[in-house]
Amino acid sequence: MLTLTNLDALRDRYPTTAERERLVEYASSVRERQIAMNDLELMGDAVVDDCMTKMIEMYPNIPRYHVNGFDRGYRDNRLLLTYIAKAMFFNDMKLLDDQVLTWVRTLFKSFNFTPKFMRDNFTLIRESVRKRAKPRTFALLEPYLTHTIDYLSDIPEPSRPEV
């Protein structure tokens, strides 16, 4: 699929009608995407606070298994929000997968996190954004937040869960 980040596919051909229409539609939303990206950056710390407050209640044993587990949770969730905002701005889900989700999922699997743990964490992130963001901002971000939940919770149940 042709997006803003892979226009080099047009090196030796012209865009198809469908590609052109999709990019024109994207162009019409780019100002709103810019606003939504800025909004998410501004509310990012509060969103992660909302999420982590609940995760600490739900998973109090995390520090037993993972040194500085909650601190790293703050850091990783905040980093993911920046990537989510950028992918939404570029209207490019593959950018999100390629730049962060693929390797982060591998990392989280190696920590013996459970699918439920992952789903809980990123659902809390999405619900906090829903609560804090303007409706249009949330509408633009929602597909990326939901994709993150689905992608990162798509891991096998570990034989020895560490959550």
Added chain:
Amino acid sequence: MTNWITKLAHSTNGRPLSQDETEMLVDYVETLPDRLLAAKKLEECQKWLVKHLSDYIAPRAIEWGLPKDPFATDFALCLTALVHSMVCSDKELLIAEVILPFCETADALEVPRNIFADLFDTAWHALCKRLDPRSLQLLEPSFTDVVLGLRITEEWSKATVESNIANAETLLTPMEA
């Protein structure tokens, strides 16, 4: 070679895009519909352009040492690379994917580069009769840069071309935002 948008999208390494980067991208994206329309218009008149260039090349082919056919077709197809740089608004692409390859082709065919410059000039003037003003406005810097790029680099060698194009950067028309 990778265009500036893709480079920017992949280069931030987890930091948010800066305000300047975002503004630059938004300003560019808002011109994208016109750029895509210009590409479509050029594609639509490609067959006509091939015919026009064939008619132009035919009486000059022997003198220039160019194959008569399918040179015009190949030349018109090469315009996709020029259009690609216009769509991306990226002069580096234009240098890497149009100007330098044409210098190399001219050398391989032992044809003076001015002939290729003339062909681009001829194609441009032909397109002026067929395309709308906005498409021409967007394509003009690319055609100008190719013609200048090919004319500036006199005694061809890869080193002198790169050096001359680097020096020519300030002489050439800046790509429109």
